[in-house]
Amino acid sequence: MMNKDTSHINSLENEAIYIMREVAAQFEKPVLLFSGGKDSITLVRLAVKAFYPAKVPFPLMHIDTGHNFPETIEFRDRLVEELGLELIVRNVQDSIDEGKVKEESGRYASRNMLQTTTLLDAIEEFKFDACIGGARRDEEKARAKERIFSVRDDFGQWDEKNQRPELFDMLNGEIEHGQNVRVFPISNWTELDVWSYIEEENIEIPSIYFAHKRKVFLRDGMIWSADDEVVYRDAHEEVLEEMVRFRTVGDMSCTAAVLSEASTISKVVEEIRDSTISERGARIDDKRSEAAMEKRKQQGYF
Amino acid sequence: MEVLKIATAGSVDDGKSTLIGRILYDTKSLTTDKLDAIKKTSKQRGYDYLDFSLATDGLVAEREQGITIDVAHIYFSTNKKSYIIADTPGHVEYTRNMVTGASTSQASIILIDARKGVIEQTNRHFFINNLLRIKDVVVAINKMDLVDYSEETYNKIKADFSELMSKRDYQDQKITFIPVSALKGDNVVNRSNNMSWYTGESLLEHLEQLDKKDIYNVGTPRFPVQYVIRPKTEDFHDFRGYAGKVYGGELSVGDDIVVLPSKTKSKIKDIYFYDEKYKTASRRSSVTITLENDINVSRGDMIVKEGDLPTIDKQFTANVCWMDSENLTVGGKYVVQHGINKVLAKVDKINHKIHPDYSGIDSEATSLGVNDIASVTFKLNKPIFYDQFKNHRTNGSFILIDTQNNNTVGAGFIQ
Structure with missing residues (x-):
């Protein structure tokens, strides 16, 4: 006997699976943004569950800063192979080489900001209309206001003051050509929820x-x-x-x-x-x- | 452990963010780095207390103006439950945010400033909570420290609010009054020593004891088909599964069902959740269902139990909350998104506007502006399968989408 709505984690899981299915149904070219981190690994697990016994109907994409922990990359390649998923990799190094972005220098130099350009270029290259990400509202104050379907304009920008209201379970994925939607299926999860889920599901x-x-x-x-x-x-x-x-x-x-x-x-x-x-x-x-x-x-x- | 979503409503300066900050602080949900940031900023601003509103007011514009301008979600948990608070702003112009926050919540808190008592805004907050049929509402009378923790003041506000309650449409809504001081921490998480005349629970104690029956109405099962799963692999060659979320009740293997709109009858063969089969799918579970007969079912169809059909119609009347700066007018065309189903709709009639401060209705209205609430009749280009909102929160609600810019411009509750 299934009793999925008594547990807190299960209700979050049900919500995330619902969102995954809405993405597959409402968009023509979705992609799951995969960083190799625990949140995106959780997303992959939820996607697999959402479409079983069929395969996940969208590819994964990794925006590689070239500064990853090597363990993450090994893990990524193994996961993709085991699950039979399609993986796209785009490199920040290429954006640097093409002169689109400039490497930061000094004590706090990071390629984290540079990812944005590579990501937006890849969205345009593949004409992705929905990008699924593992951001959570509990992570940071500005993210607490993020929608589950978050519309980005032609320049990939977020207009935080003019967001679509989201009521009940209804997700409005209607967009114009050139726009895309960032989708956050685990918006309502906390860090502890993610870890508890990884434990419960025995996710590597x-x-x-x-x-x-x-x-x-x-x-x-x-x-x-x-x-x-x-x-x-x-x-x-x-x-x-x-x-x-x-x-x-x-x-x-x-x-x-x-x-x-x-x-x-x-x-x-x-x-x-x-x-x-x-x-x-x-x-x-x-x-x-x-x-x-x-x-x-x-x-x-x- | 369950998750409880709570909406909050209060006017500017009623101390809503402070209340939430206080809950986080007293439940030890603020991490040291967040607490340090609050301490630092409070000191910079020259306060002699900790400004807990800093814990929730996320956007730069808000910090600058010192107000909350959008729905923020705040997470905390106790040993008993996990909570999500939708912090929704209380300004007149932000009715849409309040409706949005309330739509996903199962309980709500209305804040009243003890010095001001029940004001026009309070009527509005209560109206929306009642319109959205939130089953459990706490009226937190805040800033009791500034009225010398006066029982008389509390009773006066309680009496004024009770007058509002007599005007409400949804009479079964449970309302609990709690005198609090968010700033000083009285009756928020811990019971107060300053109000011996109050013997009830603290706010958190009240929320902790809420059970499923306190927050959900029992409805009838509705299963809108979200996605058809056809693996076409060797192992699952003929598999045809209908993926969706169960609303309002349970579905079980062997149930006699009807697929809408075709009204084809069948039986539930299997219920899958991932690679496991279950006998029953409970409400709000995202499952995949297979049927005994090989019939044509696609996204937007609805599977319901035989003998328990929703209304199937090409027109309906609903209370609409308009959220766009461009007016809704008679004859206007919109997309109605009802659950996952989208149909084209035309505004047939604006029956009357409802003043959300309980001051009556306006039967002469010909258009709706932002934050207006009105009874509107729509005609659709094809039938939808709906229930009345009062019987089914999910299957009785819809959103309106602008056909030009695709924005969500309104929400409706079917009468």
């Missing part, structure tokens, strides 16, 4: 989410991965070896680690439950200013 995730020994250095009270090819490090910033894990997996140059002994999923869930720091508290790119995320979103960032 990249090893960097679990405690491991890593060469790191400290800056501004955060733990940075000491990878000299990607992350700029001052001579006085001393490299230490610590047991750490990552709570989010973004570009290596903008994702800080946390000290952790949590080596299994259940220990991670326990740690998150007791955590006193928010997930994006370890995102260096959000620290730039109080309105950092909102500004990036207006420019078309995911």
Whole structure:
């Protein structure tokens, strides 16, 4: 006997599956934006469940900054192969080589912002009309106002003051040619929900989410991965070896680690439950200013 | 553990964001980095208290103006439940946001400033909560600290509000009054020591004990087909599954069903959730159904139980909340999205405008402006399968889409 609506996670799962199906039904060329992080892995799982026993009716696309943790890329390729999914990769390096964007320099150089250009170009190249992403409203204040179907104009921009109201379960995916919709099926999930789901569903995730020994250095009270090819490090910033894990997996140059002994999923869930720091508290790119995320979103960032 | 979605309504400066911030703080839902940011900004602004509204007012424009201008979603959980609060603004011009927030909520909080009492805005907030048939409403009388925690003030406001209640359409709505101070933390999460005359629950205690029966009405099962799953693989060569979400009731294997609009009869063969088969699909579960007979079913069709059919009609009358700056006029054409079904509709008649402050109706109206609420009759180019909103929140509601710019311009509740 199925009793799907008693559990909190199951009701979020039902909602996400509903959204996945609306995307497939309402759009001609949807794509699932895959970063290799836990949220996009969760999305893949939900997509597989939504269309079973048929295959997921849209491809995955990875906007590769070239600064990924190698573990993430290995994981990505294996997942795609196992599930028989189609994967598109577009590289930020190409956008740099073509002179479309300029690499940042200095202590806080990151390719995170540069992703936007590569993403918008790829949307245009493939004529994608819906991009499914793993953003959650609990992540950040500006995201708390994001719709589930979020319309972007020709320039990929978000007009936060003029968003379509979303009532009941009804999702209005009507758009004009050139517009596209960003879709957030796990909008209503919290970080803990995602982790609990990963635990409940026994979903495999990249090893960097679990405690491991890593060469790191400290800056501004955060733990940075000491990878000299990607992350700029001052001579006085001393490299230490610590047991750490990552709570989010973004570009290596903008994702800080946390000290952790949590080596299994259940220990991670326990740690998150007791955590006193928010997930994006370890995102260096959000620290730039109080309105950092909102500004990036207006420019078309995911 | 369940999830409870709560809408909030209050006028500017009623302390809504502060209330939410207080809930987050007292349930220890604010992480240290968020709390530090609040402390820092509060200090910068020269406050001698923590401005909890900073926890929820997300957009730059809001922080600048010190007001909430859009629906924000806030998440927290206790050992008992997970909560989502839709923080909706209370200004006159933002009725649409309030309707939006309330549409996805199962309970709501109306805030009243104890110093001001029941004002015109309160009528409006209550009207919308009642129109959307939210089953459980808390009236939080805030800023009790500024009226010396006076029982007399509380009782006066309660009496004034009860007068409103006599005018409501949905009489079974449960209403609970709670005197609070969001700033000082009285009766929000913890019970207050300052109001010994109040013996009821704190706001959170009230929400914690809400059960499914307190927030949902029992309806009849409706299964709008979202997507047809045809794998065409060797293992599932002839598989034809109908994917959708079950609304209002349960569906079980063996149920005699009717597919609308063709009215073809069949039986439910299997209910899949991913790779597992189930005997029953409960309400709000996203399942895939197969039928005994090989019949033609496509997106937009609806599977219902035999003997339990909705109304099938090419016209209906509904209370409409208009959300666009361009007026709705008689003869205007819109797309009606009813669930997942889209049909072309024409405004046949504006029966009357309803003043949401309970001051009566206007039968002379010929057009609707933004934030107007009115009874409107529509004619459709093909039939839809609907229930009255009072019997079925999902199958009795719809949105209106502008045929030119595709925006969602209104919401309706079928009468």
